[in-house]
Amino acid sequence: xxxxxxxxxxxxxxxxxxxxxxxxxxxxxxxxxxxxxxxxxxxxxxxxxxxxxxxxxxxxxxxxxxxxxxxxxxxxxxxxxxxxxxxxxxxxxxxxxxxxxxxxxxxxxxxxxxxxxxxxxxxxxxxxxxxxxxxxxxxxxxxxxxxxxxxxxxxxxxxxxxxxxxxxxxxxxxxxxxxxxxxxxxxxxxxxxxxxxxxxxxxxxxxxxxxxxxxxxxxxxxxxxxxxxxxxxxxxxxxxxxxxxxxxxxxxxxxxxxxxxxxxxxxxxxxxxxxxxxxxxxxxxxxxxxxxxxxxxxxxxxxxxxxxxxxxxxxxxxxxxxxxxxxxxxxxxxxxxxxxxxxxxxxxxxxxxxxxxxxxxxxxxxxxxxxxxxxxxxxxxxxxxxxxxxxxxxxxxxxxxxxxxxxxxxxxxxxxxxxxxxxxxxxxxxxxxxxxxxxxx
Amino acid sequence: xxxxxxxxxxxxxxxxxxxxxxxxxxxxxxxxxxxxxxxxxxxxxxxxxxxxxxxxxxxxxxxxxxxxxxxxxxxxxxxxxxxxxxxxxxxxxxxxxxxxxxxxxxxxxxxxxxxxxxxxxxxxxxxxxxxxxxxxxxxxxxxxxxxxxxxxxxxxxxxxxxxxxxxxxxxxxxxxxxxxxxxxxxxxxxxxxxxxxxxxxxxxxxxxxxxxxxxxxxxxxxxxxxxxxxxxxxxxxxxxxxxxxxxxxxxxxxxxxxxxxxxxxxxxxxxxxxxxxxxxxxxxxxxxxxxxxxxxxxxxxxxxxxxxxxxxxxxxxxxxxxxxxxxxxxxxxxxxxxxxxxx
Numbered sequence: 001x002x003x004x005x006x007x008x009x010x011x012x013x014x015x016x017x018x019x020x021x022x023x024x025x026x027x028x029x030x031x032x033x034x035x036x037x038x039x040x041x042x043x044x045x046x047x048x049x050x051x052x053x054x055x056x057x058x059x060x061x062x063x064x065x066x067x068x069x070x071x072x073x074x075x076x077x078x079x080x081x082x083x084x085x086x087x088x089x090x091x092x093x094x095x096x097x098x099x100x101x102x103x104x105x106x107x108x109x110x111x112x113x114x115x116x117x118x119x120x121x122x123x124x125x126x127x128x129x130x131x132x133x134x135x136x137x138x139x140x141x142x143x144x145x146x147x148x149x150x151x152x153x154x155x156x157x158x159x160x161x162x163x164x165x166x167x168x169x170x171x172x173x174x175x176x177x178x179x180x181x182x183x184x185x186x187x188x189x190x191x192x193x194x195x196x197x198x199x200x201x202x203x204x205x206x207x208x209x210x211x212x213x214x215x216x217x218x219x220x221x222x223x224x225x226x227x228x229x230x231x232x233x234x235x236x237x238x239x240x241x242x243x244x245x246x247x248x249x250x251x252x253x254x255x256x257x258x259x260x261x262x263x264x265x266x267x268x269x270x271x272x273x274x275x276x277x278x279x280x281x282x283x284x285x286x287x288x289x290x291x292x293x294x295x296x297x298x299x300x301x302x303x304x305x306x307x308x309x310x311x312x313x314x315x316x317x318x319x320x321x322x323x324x325x326x327x328x329x330x331x332x333x334x335x336x337x338x339x340x341x342x343x344x345x346x347x348x349x350x351x352x353x354x355x356x357x358x359x360x361x362x363x364x365x366x367x368x369x370x371x372x373x374x375x376x377x378x379x380x381x382x383x384x385x386x387x388x389x390x391x392x393x394x395x396x397x398x399x400x401x402x403x404x405x406x407x408x409x410x411x412x413x414x415x416x417x418x419x420x421x422x423x424x425x426x427x428x429x430x431x432x433x434x435x436x437x438x439x440x441x
Numbered sequence: 442x443x444x445x446x447x448x449x450x451x452x453x454x455x456x457x458x459x460x461x462x463x464x465x466x467x468x469x470x471x472x473x474x475x476x477x478x479x480x481x482x483x484x485x486x487x488x489x490x491x492x493x494x495x496x497x498x499x500x501x502x503x504x505x506x507x508x509x510x511x512x513x514x515x516x517x518x519x520x521x522x523x524x525x526x527x528x529x530x531x532x533x534x535x536x537x538x539x540x541x542x543x544x545x546x547x548x549x550x551x552x553x554x555x556x557x558x559x560x561x562x563x564x565x566x567x568x569x570x571x572x573x574x575x576x577x578x579x580x581x582x583x584x585x586x587x588x589x590x591x592x593x594x595x596x597x598x599x600x601x602x603x604x605x606x607x608x609x610x611x612x613x614x615x616x617x618x619x620x621x622x623x624x625x626x627x628x629x630x631x632x633x634x635x636x637x638x639x640x641x642x643x644x645x646x647x648x649x650x651x652x653x654x655x656x657x658x659x660x661x662x663x664x665x666x667x668x669x670x671x672x673x674x675x676x677x678x679x680x681x682x683x684x685x686x687x688x689x690x691x692x693x694x695x696x697x698x699x700x701x702x703x704x705x706x707x708x709x710x711x712x713x714x715x716x717x718x719x720x721x722x723x724x725x726x727x728x729x730x731x732x733x734x735x736x737x738x739x740x741x742x743x744x745x746x747x748x749x750x751x752x753x754x755x756x757x758x759x760x761x762x763x764x765x766x767x768x769x770x771x772x773x774x775x776x777x778x779x780x781x782x783x784x
Contacts, residue, residue, distance in 0.1 A: 126784075129784060130783075130784070131784075134733075134736065134737055134783075135733055135736055137783055316729065316733065365767060367767045367768070367769070367772055368772070369762050369763075369767045369772070370767050374713070374714075378725040378726070378729075381725070381726050381729055381759065382726075382729065382730065382733075382755065382779045382782065382783065383779065384776055384779055384780060384783065385772050385775065385776050386776075387769075
């Protein structure tokens with residue numbers, strides 16, 4: 001016997017006899033990147049005949065959890081939103097680990113919450129069980145566009161922060177490799193290109209992440225580094241000096257950053273600390289860059305100082321660390337097919353026939369070997385590929401409940417069971433699409 | 442219109458046809474008749490004697506004019522030929538060569554045409570049907586006709602070899618196939634340039650090649666080799682005559698074969714991008730795994746590492762990722778193997 005409660009937020013049961021409205025087939029065609037099979041399962045899920053029992057406790061219990069320490073997250077917290085304490089959130093994501101749209105959303109919701117999902121728990125489980133005296137393990141998160149890879153990586157970042165890992169976080173390699181603020185010829189090696197401002201910004205991020213750890217661990221430089229005639233770092237000087245030097249003297253910041261990364265990697269053998277490297281969109285390091293030399297020829301990634309230094313962390317010739325990387329299809333997808341939040345420069349000479357082509361992105365693979373390219377695969381092999389799938393039923397319900405709670409969904413029709421089914425159908429259970437659909441409601 | 446059809450029409454229709462059909466109107470205009478009319482008219486105009494009678498102006502020929510006797514101009518019409526055919530006749534005598542469809546000769550009730558769907562319309566019959574004329578008919582190739590042809594040709598032929606009764610046996614004994622085309626052209630010159638084209642095909646498995654040679658041959662042949670059917674197809678059309686093209690094709694095959702058996706010095710420089718399949722033994726993947734295992738246990742030897750079951754299955758999964766298109770199942774297998782090694 002079903003008892004339908006039709007108030008704002010307290011909707012649980014999905015009556016199997018509800019009809020799903022077909023609003024826009026076009027939207028469905030290019031919203032879902034999962035292909036035909038996923039669409040069929042989506043339809044079968046929406047119209048499933050399994051009744052869900054009405055529970056007596058309130059919605060707050062089913063989609064939120066008070067547990068804000070990721071170390072204590074387990075399968076009982078699946079599909080629940082947990083809040084990252086505000087001070088930690090500002091500390092971790094000061095450079096912006098999330099896209100601009102999402103950051104504005106967090107501002108609107110006045111809290112930084114992430115959903116606890118299976119891939120994150122899987123990664124955290126591996127991080128607990130790993131043998132840190134062995135060479136580093138690499139974990140590669142893959143999945144369709146908008147399935148929550150960045151969020152999973154940030155969840156793991158929070159976990160690493162709580163577990164007192166040394167965090168090396170690169171939220172946007174495209175900022176270094178494709179659209180740096182400023183480039184200059186390197187003074188260390190003529191062929192290399194420095195990106196001073198980006199390096200300085202990253203050093204500041206590194207400082208905010210790991211300040212207390214650096215004080216505790218008191219890492220020292222192992223070699224002499226000559227920055228200029230008057231500025232020399234002697235062996236035995238604390239790394240903090242190099243850090244401060246890089247932030248203050250922007251001219252040397254790229255080299256400082258490279259030195260810090262190198263030192264941390266080399267000294268990890270001691271076992272005093274563990275390093276967690278979190279990289280979003282790691283396949284940017286293996287695509288071509290957009291930086292040009294003065295003579296208009298393209299720069300290789302290996303010739304960009306900070307990118308080169310960061311890439312060296314991906315190989316498994318060091319210990320006491322872990323690398324969590326995401327591979328994203330967005331870098332390979334033409335802008336005209338999928339709305340991707342990055343600057344786009346229209347080419348004056350593009351003909352109409354060039355723009356007529358596939359209207360979905362399903363022909364481009366989102367699996368790691370294809371995205372990382374052969375060189376990338378050689379660096380990462382052997383790695384553990386972890387799939388970040390689209391929402392399942394429980395997660396979807398939880399997501400919609402959360403948006404209801406935050407008053408993100410305002411139209412009354414969107415709060416009914418029929419409305420919800422429509423949202424589920426249109427978004428094809430894709431997290432990003434759900435968010436974008438609910439933006440308009 | 443055929444005689445028999447005309448005669449079968451009713452009298453009324455015959456008369457209307459005769460009067461309205463422009464082709465049949467010829468008998469109306471006989472010169473003697475018009476002259477007689479003119480004379481009559483002149484007589485009538487000339488005599489003004491009788492004023493009491495009002496002269497009528499006869500524009501239309503009335504009953505005064507005699508109707509032309511509708512004789513049957515069409516003689517006795519024979520029934521169509523197909524009605525006079527016997528069932529045991531020799532069809533090859535009726536239709537010895539290819540000819541345009543002739544309805545009264547074909548003893549078949551054929552209908553061909555478009556009908557309005559779901560109506561009781563019947564398609565058009567064989568008479569006056571241009572569609573049947575347009576399509577090719579093979580009435581000259583009845584089994585009896587073919588039998589007669591074969592019988593006539595038999596004395597010029599030798600017997601089919603007894604051992605070649607199946608296709609497989611033919612392919613086994615005669616792996617080389619030559620395809621040429623013959624053309625018949627009616628014009629001022631009987632030459633047709635496409636006659637010179639010779640296509641030579643052979644299966645690669647029939648050639649004695651070692652792995653290096655077969656790989657080199659595939660690279661040399663490029664698009665002339667079909668991966669799915671494992672056949673080499675060499676088309677020669679450079680030379681003006683067929684004989685020259687045939688010899689050229691055979692020469693090409695020989696040259697490619699012997700060239701692929703040779704091993705040049707620069708072939709050692711083959712890099713990983715040029716590998717036709719993924720050789721795990723020469724790859725980076727093997728080096729990383731071996732170094733990884735050695736870091737865990739330095740005393741292990743290379744052979745022991747490579748003989749380890751986990752490493753073997755890992756190598757297979759990596760090869761599968763490279764050789765075949767990556768998909769979730771192969772990726773999951775790779776994940777399983779990696780987890781076995783790392784944890």
